[in-house]
Amino acid sequence: MPGLLLNVHRIHVWCTELLERLNGTFVFEGPWFSKMTMVLTSDPANIRYIMSSNFKNFPKGPEFKKIFDILGDGIFNSDMDLWEKQRTIAQGFIKHQLFHTYLLRTIRAKVEEGLVPVIEHAVEQGLVVNLEDIFQRHVRPASFIKLQKWLNIGQERKYNKAWAVLDDIIATYICQKRKQVNELNHEDGVDLLTSYITEEKSSGLKCDDKFLKDTILNMMVAGRDTTSSALTWFIWLVSMHPMVENNIIQELESKIPAEKTKRRWLFKVEEVKDLVYISTCSIVRGSKVVSTCSFQPQGTSQTRLASEWAYGSSEPERWINERGGIKHEPSYKFPCFGTGPRICLGKEMAFVQMKAVVSAIVYNYRIHVLEETPVVPAISVILHTKNGLMAKISTRWD
Numbered sequence: 001m002p003g004l005l006l007n008v009h010r011i012h013v014w015c016t017e018l019l020e021r022l023n024g025t026f027v028f029e030g031p032w033f034s035k036m037t038m039v040l041t042s043d044p045a046n047i048r049y050i051m052s053s054n055f056k057n058f059p060k061g062p063e064f065k066k067i068f069d070i071l072g073d074g075i076f077n078s079d080m081d082l083w084e085k086q087r088t089i090a091q092g093f094i095k096h097q098l099f100h101t102y103l104l105r106t107i108r109a110k111v112e113e114g115l116v117p118v119i120e121h122a123v124e125q126g127l128v129v130n131l132e133d134i135f136q137r138h139v140r141p142a143s144f145i146k147l148q149k150w151l152n153i154g155q156e157r158k159y160n161k162a163w164a165v166l167d168d169i170i171a172t173y174i175c176q177k178r179k180q181v182n183e184l185n186h187e188d189g190v191d192l193l194t195s196y197i198t199e200e201k202s203s204g205l206k207c208d209d210k211f212l213k214d215t216i217l218n219m220m221v222a223g224r225d226t227t228s229s230a231l232t233w234f235i236w237l238v239s240m241h242p243m244v245e246n247n248i249i250q251e252l253e254s255k256i257p258a259e260k261t262k263r264r265w266l267f268k269v270e271e272v273k274d275l276v277y278i279s280t281c282s283i284v285r286g287s288k289v290v291s292t293c294s295f296q297p298q299g300t301s302q303t304r305l306a307s308e309w310a311y312g313s314s315e316p317e318r319w320i321n322e323r324g325g326i327k328h329e330p331s332y333k334f335p336c337f338g339t340g341p342r343i344c345l346g347k348e349m350a351f352v353q354m355k356a357v358v359s360a361i362v363y364n365y366r367i368h369v370l371e372e373t374p375v376v377p378a379i380s381v382i383l384h385t386k387n388g389l390m391a392k393i394s395t396r397w398d
C-alpha cells in the first residue's frame with residue numbers, strides 16, 4: 001500500500017516494474033477496512049487461464065458492475081447469458097457487409113469534412129492545439145466529452161449534469177430510431193440499435209429504452225475513447241521517430257501515381273486499410289487497462305514488458321514477418337485488445353479508423369509537439385494523456 005501511494009503519479013510504470021520483479025504476478029492487499037484483495041498478473045499463462053480456458057469461472061462480477069454503474073446492463077458490464085446475447089447481436093452487426101460499407105463512408109466523411117478543416121485552420125492561424133482533444137471531438141459528441149471528463153476525475157456534480165444532458169440526447173435518438181424501424185419495417189439492421197430493436201424477440205433480450213441507452217453508452221465508451229487515445233499515442237510516437245515517419249510516408253506514397261506525389265493527398269480508406277508498415281506502427285501498447293475486481297489482467301503492463309516486447313524500441317519492423325506480412329502474436333501474450341471470448345469486437349474497425357486518420361495527418365502535415373508540455377499517461381481506465389498532446393502543425397508539402 002505505501003508503495004502504491006508513493007508511486008500513484010507513475011502507476012503504469014510502477015506496476016510494470018513490480019510485475020517484472022515478481023515474475024509477472026502479485027497479490028495486492030488494500031487496507032483492512034477496504035476488504036480489497038487484488039491479484040495483478042501479466043503472465044501470459046495466467047492471462048490465458050483466466051480470460052480463455054477458464055473464462056466461465058472468472059466473470060467480471062458485481063463489484064465491477066458497481067464501479068462502472070454508469071454502463072448499466074450493457075455488454076461491457078454484463079456477464080453470462082446477458083453478455084452472451086449482446087455479444088451475438090453486436091458481432092453479427094459488426095460483420096455485416098452493409099455496416100462495413102457504411103463504416104468506410106462515414107470514416108472518409110469524418111476525416112475530410114471534420115478533421116482536416118480543423119487541422120487546416122490550426123495551420124493557417126499558427127495555433128497550438130491539443131491533438132488528443134481534436135481526435136476526441138471527431139469521434140464523439142460534445143455531451144459525451146463531459147461524461148468522459150468525469151470518468152477521469154470523478155466529480156459527482158459534474159457527472160450528474162453531464163449524465164442528464166447525455167440521457168436527453170440518447171432518449172431522443174432512441175425514440176427516432178424506434179419510429180424509423182416501425183415505418184421502414186426493417187428485416188435486417190445495419191446499425192447496432194436497429195439490430196437490437198429488430199432482434200428483440202429472437203435474441204430473448206428485453207430491449208426497453210433503459211437497456212438501449214446502456215447499449216449506446218457502452219459502445220461509445222468501448223469504441224471511441226480507446227481509438228482517439230490510441231491515435232494520440234501513435235501521432236506522438238511518430239513525431240518522436242523521424243525514421244518511422246519517413247517509412248510511413250514512403251509506404252503511403254506507393255499508393256499514389258508517381259506524378260502526384262510530394263503534394264497534398266487525401267487517401268481513400270480502401271487504399272490504406274491493408275498497408276503493412278502503417279499497421280505495425282498502430283499496434284497499440286495497451287490503451288485500455290482491463291480490470292476486474294479480484295483479478296487484474298494487466299493489459300497495459302503486459303504490453304509494456306521490456307523482456308517480452310523490447311519496450312522502448314521504436315522499430316515497428318519487429319512486427320513484420322519474413323514474408324512481409326504482419327507477425328501475429330497470441331492475444332493472451334499481447335492483450336491490448338483483450339483476449340478470449342471477450343476479445344474486443346471493434347479491433348478491425350479501430351485499425352481502419354486509425355489508418356484513415358494517420359494517413360491524412362502524417363502524409364500531409366508535420367507535427368511539432370511542444371516540449372514544455374510533457375506527454376505522459378493519465379491515471380484513467382482508458383490510457384488518456386495527462387496534459388494532452390499539445391502541438392503546432394505545419395503543412396508537409398508547399
Ligand code: HEM
Pocket residue numbers: 075076087090219222223224226227230284286287288290299335336337338339341342343344345346347349350
Ligand atoms: C484502439 C482501439 C481499441 C482498443 C485498444 C480496445 C480495447 C479493448 C479491450 C482491452 C477490451 C476488453 C475489455 C474487457 O475484457 O473487459 C475491449 C472490449 C470491447 N471493445 Fe474494444 N478497443 C478498441 C476499439 C474498439 C472499437 C472501435 C469498438 C467498436 C464499437 C470496440 C468495441 C468493443 C466492445 C463491444 C467490447 C466488449 C466485448 C465484450 O465484452 O464481449 N472497441 N476493447
